[in-house]
Amino acid sequence: MMKIRSFFALIILFIILSLSILSISTIQDNWSRLQLNIAEQNRIEYLQLLLVASEKIYDEHQISHISKLYNNPDPINYNPANIALKNLIAFSEKQSKSSHFLQDKYTALEIKRLSNIIRKNDSISSSYSFNRLSTIIEHKMIRIPNSSIEFMISVQGIRLTNRLYSSFTELIDQLIDICKSNNTDTDSKIKAIKLLGGIDEIKDRLITIQKFYLNNSNEIEKINDLVNEIFNNNSEKANKTIYKELVSMKYNDINIQQINVFYLQNKQHISLLSQLLLKQATDIANNQINTSKIKIYTMVCFLIIFFLFSILPIIMMIFKLSDAFSLIQKAILQLSNNDLNINLKENQRRFSFELDAIISSLIKLKNIQIEKHLLENKNQQLIHQLKLKSTTDYLTSISNRRAFLETIKHSSPEYFNHSSLAIIDIDNFKQINDKFGHASGDEVLIKFSQLLSLFFRKNDLFCRYGGEEFAILLHDCDHILAKKILEKLCTKVRYLSVALPSGEKIYFTISIGIAEMNNKFDIDQTIIHADKALYHSKATGKDRVTVYTHDMAVY
Structure with a gap:
C-alpha cells in the first residue's frame, strides 16, 4: 500500500516541480524585463531633462550672442539654463543609487560645466562645447535599448530635432562672426553654408520619418502641423536668402536680428515636436512595462489556480484511492484466509x-x-x-415622548449644564381640527415638525410630547438665550401655512413656556415649571414665549 502512495506522490511531485520551474523561470524572465523597462523609462525621463537643458543652453547663448553684437545689455537675470540644469542634476542624484544610472550624475555635471564655458562666448570654446553637448545627447539616446521599431523611429526623430535645434544656434553664431569680420571671415561662411546644407538634409530625413513612419502615432496631426510650421515657406526663403548672400560674398542685406527672431520661433516648434516624440517613446515604454506586469500577474495567478484547482484535488483523490485499495487489500486477505464474512456491497x-x-x-x-x-x-x-x-412619532416622524425622556435619562450630567427645556403648544389646534378637519390638523403637525428639524441644532433634543404639544431641550443655552431663539421660532411659525385642496391656507401660531434645567434628575420638576410658563403664555394672549419664575401664578 505504501508503494502505491509513494508512486502517486512521486508523480505529483514531478508535476509540481516541472510546472513550478517553468512558471518561476517565466516570472523571473518577465521580472528582468520589467526592471529593464523601468530603467529604460527613467532613461527617457533623464533624456527629456537633458534635452530641455540643452535647449535652454542654446537659447541663452543665442540671445546673449546677438545682444553683444548690437551692444545691447543681456536681459536681466536671463539664465534659463540654470533651472533646467538644477532639475537634471537633482534627477541624476536621485537615480544614482541604481547601478543603471551611475554615470548620469557625472554627465549632468559635465553638461553644467559645458554651459559655463558656452556662457563665456569664446568662439572656439563654445564651438567645442556645442559639439561635446551634441555628442553626449547622441550617446544617451543610443544607451536606451528597445526592440520596438516605433520606439527607434521616435528616438531617431528626437535625434534629428536636437541636431536641427543646435544647427540653428550654430548658424546664428557663424552669421554673427561674419558680421563682426565685415564679411572677411571665409571659414565662418563655409561653416554657415555647410550648416544650411545640413539643415536641408535634416529637413528631408525628418519629413521622411513624418510621412512614412509616424502614420500610426496618436499625435500624428500635431506632428504634421509642427513639421509644416518648421519648414514653411518663410523658412525656405530665409535659408535661400542667407545662402545667396553668402555665395555672392556681399553679406550686406541680411538682417541678423530678424533671422534670429525667426529661428527662435522655429526652435519653439522644434522643442514641441521633440516633446511629442518623447511622449510617444514614453508611451511605448509604459506599454511594455504594463505588458510585463500583466505577464507576471498572469503566471502568479496561474500558479495559484493550479495549486488550488489541480494539485489539491489530485492529492485528495490519491488518498481516497489509497483507502479504497486498502479496503480491497483487506478483502483479498480475508478471502485468502477463507474468511467469507465480507460485505462487498x-x-x-x-x-x-x-x-x-x-x-x-x-x-x-x-x-x-x-x-x-x-x-x-x-x-x-x-x-x-x-x-x-x-x-418615533408615527405621524411626524420625529422623536416621541418616550425616546425624549430616555435620551435625557441616559445622557451624561455635563450635558445639562446651563440647558433650557421648553414646552410648545399649537394655539387653537382644536378649532383647526373642527373647522378644517383632522387631516388638515395632521398636516399642521407635520409642517411644524419639519420646521423644528430644520430650525434647531443637531445636539438639541425635541419631540412630539403629546397631541399638539412639543418639547425642546436646548443644550448649553440659558433661559435668556433660549427665549431669543424661541421668539425667532414664533416669528417663523407665523409665516408657516398649510395649503388646503380648495386653495385656502391655514395659518397658525404657537405658545411656549421655558424653564432652565441644570440637572437631569430634575426633569420632572423642570417639565412642570415649563408647563406653568406655557399656561402663562396661553393666559396672556398666546403666540408668545414665557420664562418660568418662582412667583409665577398657576394657570
Missing part, C-alpha cells in the same frame, strides 16, 4: 458514494446556514423597526 457503496454523501451533507448544512442567516437578518430588521416605532 457495503464497500462498493463506500467507494462510489462516499464523496457524494459528503457533498450532499455540506449542501444541506449550507442551506440550513443560509436559512438561519436569513431568519437572523429578518429578526434584526423587525427589532430595528420595532425600536424605530417605539421611539
Whole structure:
C-alpha cells in the first residue's frame, strides 16, 4: 500500500516541480524585463531633462550672442539654463543609487560645466562645447535599448530635432562672426553654408520619418502641423536668402536680428515636436512595462489556480484511492484466509458514494446556514423597526415622548449644564381640527415638525410630547438665550401655512413656556415649571414665549 502512495506522490511531485520551474523561470524572465523597462523609462525621463537643458543652453547663448553684437545689455537675470540644469542634476542624484544610472550624475555635471564655458562666448570654446553637448545627447539616446521599431523611429526623430535645434544656434553664431569680420571671415561662411546644407538634409530625413513612419502615432496631426510650421515657406526663403548672400560674398542685406527672431520661433516648434516624440517613446515604454506586469500577474495567478484547482484535488483523490485499495487489500486477505464474512456491497457503496454523501451533507448544512442567516437578518430588521416605532412619532416622524425622556435619562450630567427645556403648544389646534378637519390638523403637525428639524441644532433634543404639544431641550443655552431663539421660532411659525385642496391656507401660531434645567434628575420638576410658563403664555394672549419664575401664578 505504501508503494502505491509513494508512486502517486512521486508523480505529483514531478508535476509540481516541472510546472513550478517553468512558471518561476517565466516570472523571473518577465521580472528582468520589467526592471529593464523601468530603467529604460527613467532613461527617457533623464533624456527629456537633458534635452530641455540643452535647449535652454542654446537659447541663452543665442540671445546673449546677438545682444553683444548690437551692444545691447543681456536681459536681466536671463539664465534659463540654470533651472533646467538644477532639475537634471537633482534627477541624476536621485537615480544614482541604481547601478543603471551611475554615470548620469557625472554627465549632468559635465553638461553644467559645458554651459559655463558656452556662457563665456569664446568662439572656439563654445564651438567645442556645442559639439561635446551634441555628442553626449547622441550617446544617451543610443544607451536606451528597445526592440520596438516605433520606439527607434521616435528616438531617431528626437535625434534629428536636437541636431536641427543646435544647427540653428550654430548658424546664428557663424552669421554673427561674419558680421563682426565685415564679411572677411571665409571659414565662418563655409561653416554657415555647410550648416544650411545640413539643415536641408535634416529637413528631408525628418519629413521622411513624418510621412512614412509616424502614420500610426496618436499625435500624428500635431506632428504634421509642427513639421509644416518648421519648414514653411518663410523658412525656405530665409535659408535661400542667407545662402545667396553668402555665395555672392556681399553679406550686406541680411538682417541678423530678424533671422534670429525667426529661428527662435522655429526652435519653439522644434522643442514641441521633440516633446511629442518623447511622449510617444514614453508611451511605448509604459506599454511594455504594463505588458510585463500583466505577464507576471498572469503566471502568479496561474500558479495559484493550479495549486488550488489541480494539485489539491489530485492529492485528495490519491488518498481516497489509497483507502479504497486498502479496503480491497483487506478483502483479498480475508478471502485468502477463507474468511467469507465480507460485505462487498457495503464497500462498493463506500467507494462510489462516499464523496457524494459528503457533498450532499455540506449542501444541506449550507442551506440550513443560509436559512438561519436569513431568519437572523429578518429578526434584526423587525427589532430595528420595532425600536424605530417605539421611539418615533408615527405621524411626524420625529422623536416621541418616550425616546425624549430616555435620551435625557441616559445622557451624561455635563450635558445639562446651563440647558433650557421648553414646552410648545399649537394655539387653537382644536378649532383647526373642527373647522378644517383632522387631516388638515395632521398636516399642521407635520409642517411644524419639519420646521423644528430644520430650525434647531443637531445636539438639541425635541419631540412630539403629546397631541399638539412639543418639547425642546436646548443644550448649553440659558433661559435668556433660549427665549431669543424661541421668539425667532414664533416669528417663523407665523409665516408657516398649510395649503388646503380648495386653495385656502391655514395659518397658525404657537405658545411656549421655558424653564432652565441644570440637572437631569430634575426633569420632572423642570417639565412642570415649563408647563406653568406655557399656561402663562396661553393666559396672556398666546403666540408668545414665557420664562418660568418662582412667583409665577398657576394657570
